[in-house]
Amino acid sequence: MPKGNGAKGEKLTLKVIKKAIWMTLDGHRRLNLSNMGITIFPKCVLKLTNVDELDLSRNLIQKLPDNIGSFWSLRLLDLHSNKLESVPESIGNLVGLTHLNLSNNRLISGGLPSTLGSLTSLKSLNLGMNQLDTLPPTMEALDGLQELGLFDNLFINLPEFLKVLRNLTKVNMKRNPLSYVQGDSEGMHKEQAEEDVYLVHESSLCRTCLKKCQEQREGFTGGGGGGGDVFEEKRIRIYHGLMVPNSVATVNQDVWRIRKVEHKPIK
Incomplete structure (x- = not known):
């Protein structure tokens, strides 16, 4: 399929793209260019300064324009x-962004700019x-962040700034080669690899799950009485206000991708 063309071979001009703008139920202007075989980011999109949400997911885009940060009106960006x-440094200029989805790409840690820490309005990231093993330490400034998806990457340790x-x-x-073993035993490290871990705030748990996780935490930290030496080898890090590991939240945590919303065309 020719680069920059739509699913029916239609060239993605500004006129054509404008027809793909919809009004969401909550009153936001959403530009949906998902699954159109796009290989090069359509630069004419950046002229649509009144668009609140941009969906370019499920395409073949290899690079974002260096001036992506000029799309100042964006609140949601789904890629x-x-x-x-990699992601250009100018993305840090999208200070109004509340939802950013970069999952299922080929991102490496060196491709994440320190300017991600400037997106202080982010609620969901x-x-x-991807192929990440570390995150920019500047992300500790994302004080408003509520949900973070790091599944299926290469993390050995949890990012320190999470706490x-x-x-x-x-x-x-989930599905990271996490290791909480303090010893040097290679076999023990392998045993802990590919561990499924969720960190969930206690307020998201029902009463039964909260009690179960508290008991599990006491056991892992050796505070449950008896067997302290056994759990010492498998001690995990405890982050203030978060339950670890494998907590079952009242809200389904598997839904990390942007949900499809019902919309109607703008007249």
Whole structure:
């Protein structure tokens, strides 16, 4: 399929793109260019300064324009399931962004700019299904972040700054080669690899699950009485206000991608 063309071979001109703008039920202007075989980011999109939400997911985009930060009106940016290896520094200019989805790309840690820490309005950030093993330490400034997706990456340790994000309620760390073993035993490290871990705020748990997780936490930290030496080897890190590991939240945590919303065309 020719680059920049739509699903029916239609060239993505500004006129054509404007027809893809819809009004969501909550009154936001959403531009949906998902699953159109796009290989190059359509620069004419940046002229639509009245668009609140941009969906370019499920395409073949390898690079974002360096001036992506000029799209100042954006509140939601969905780029999941593309071929991105890096994100330009100018993304830090999108200070009104509340939802950013970069999952299922080819991002490496070196491709994440420190300017991500400037997106202080972010509530949801999805970086799952990439090749990340660290995050920019500047992200500790994302004080409003509530949900963070880091599943299916290469993390060995949890990012240290998670414990200072006061509003963070859910972190999806499933299918990472996490290791909490303090010893040098190679076999023990392998045993802990690919651990499924969620960090969930206690307020998101029902009473039964909260009690179960508290008992489990006491056991892992050796505070449950008896067997202290056994649990010492498998001690996990405890983050203030968060339950670890494998907590079952009252809200389904598997839904990290942007939900499809019903919309109607703008007249």
